[in-house]
Amino acid sequence: MRDEETVRAQIARQEARKAEASIHLIEGRIRQASIRSLVSGTVVEGDLERHIGRRVQLGEPLFHVAPLDWLRAELLVSEDQIADVQIAQDGQLAALGEPDKHVAFVVERINPVAEVVEQRNVFKVRVRLKQVRQWMRPGMTGVAKIEIDRRPYVYIWTRRLVNWLRMKLWL
Numbered sequence: 001m002r003d004e005e006t007v008r009a010q011i012a013r014q015e016a017r018k019a020e021a022s023i024h025l026i027e028g029r030i031r032q033a034s035i036r037s038l039v040s041g042t043v044v045e046g047d048l049e050r051h052i053g054r055r056v057q058l059g060e061p062l063f064h065v066a067p068l069d070w071l072r073a074e075l076l077v078s079e080d081q082i083a084d085v086q087i088a089q090d091g092q093l094a095a096l097g098e099p100d101k102h103v104a105f106v107v108e109r110i111n112p113v114a115e116v117v118e119q120r121n122v123f124k125v126r127v128r129l130k131q132v133r134q135w136m137r138p139g140m141t142g143v144a145k146i147e148i149d150r151r152p153y154v155y156i157w158t159r160r161l162v163n164w165l166r167m168k169l170w171l
Contacts, residue, residue: 037065040065040067041067042065042137043064044137044138044139045063045064046062046063046064066138070129070132071129071132071138072126072127072128072129073093073127073129073144074124074125075124075125075127075144076117076125077124077146078122079121079122079123082123084148085107085110085123085146085148086110087107087108087109088106088107089106089107089148090104090106090107090147091104091107091147092104093105093145094142094143095135095136096141097135097140099142101133101135103129103130103131103133104129104131105128105130105144106127106128107126107127108126109126111124111126125146
């Protein structure tokens with residue numbers, strides 16, 4: 001701190017402050033870079049390797065986390081059968097991974113707008129599973145049956161044909 005070195009000392013102090021500010025900025029960014037989920041569960045979608053070395057925008061989803069203690073299922077119901085489905089109806093589903101084990105459910109929500117899936121119009125129906133089994137995972141597929149009122153077998157077997165004829169002949 002001699003008189004002729006005062007300028008250099010001030011420059012050195014400013015550079016030290018600048019380095020401290022850079023350190024604080026980097027530490028803050030590291031704190032912001034930590035990944036946290038709002039729910040506890042299992043990562044069901046997303047790949048960390050895809051994001052290594054890449055900048056991500058604030059709010060951009062990196063992973064999808066699903067709680068495995070309560071699961072819902074999404075059924076695709078054909079447009080010619082959606083009229084029979086109502087909220088609070090019971091049913092059962094069987095996953096392709098465990099076809100011999102049936103899981104009971106209750107219809108929770110019926111999407112009011114049809115969507116095209118695999119070149120056919122379907123309505124998405126969300127159901128709440130009454131029990132969750134250890135083997136169940138998000139993304140599984142299977143078959144579901146919704147319990148509706150009792151109908152004669154002849155009606156069940158001929159229903160699609162009769163509806164097709166009604167549409168073609170305008171009956």
